[in-house]
Amino acid sequence: MTDTRRLYQQTADRVRQLIAKGDYQPGARLPAERELAQQLGVSRPSLREALIALEIDGTIEIRMGSGIYVLNTTRPSGNGRSLGESPSELMQARAVIESAIIVQAAATMTDETIAALRAILAAMADDITQGRKPIEQDRAFHLAIAESADNTLLAEIVTNLFDERHSPLSAGIRGHFETTDSWTAALTEHHAILAALEARDPLAAQAAMHTHLAASGRRWLET
Secondary structure, X not given: OOOOOOHHXXXXXXXXXXXXXXXXXXXXXXXXXXXXXXXXXXXXXXXXXXXXXXXXXXXXXXXXXXXXXXXXXXXXXXXXXXOOOOHHHHHHHHHHHHHHHHHHHHHHOOHHHHHHHHHHHHHHXXXXXXXXXXXXXXXXXXXXXXXXXXXXXXXXXXXXXXXXXXXXXXXXXXXXXXXXXXXXXXXXXXXXXXXXXXXXXXXXXXHHHHHHHHHHHHHHHOO
């Protein structure tokens, strides 16, 4: 029977099997991500998602700057339990959908929306300066662009995709890999999107949005 579970669930079970076989005892450090990904024949993003899932269920602990350590060798299989959508697939979906939406949004963009976007980015910059994670400002920026396309279904899709960032899996990845530097990079990319919208240049806006979301996915899953 074909395994229809998400790839990160399948990969997590393969790591569990390595642990269950006795290859790695409690307290042992797993191979580095790159080596383990090669061993399992999966991409680093898929492996990182699997490792976050294993950390959530208490099988391993990820210690930034130190390594990945086994905590428990008796954890059962995940039993198909989903911790949310794959963050790599989520960011790919957002790149496709939001890059298409912004073309339409650029054609209907008003001066009022441009001003609102500027205010959102100013608040985002303030959050970063104060050491706060500006996820609500990030959400407001992307949703304001989607809403300006004058299509409620498209705006709802963007909202649902963005809010998947609060799933256990995405939240676990954000907790480890979002930093002040990553948010500063995102803010710079947002300004590039806004500049293209101010110029009423739909192709430049599309390119800037795709560049931003692709870079966001890399910061989460490949750094």
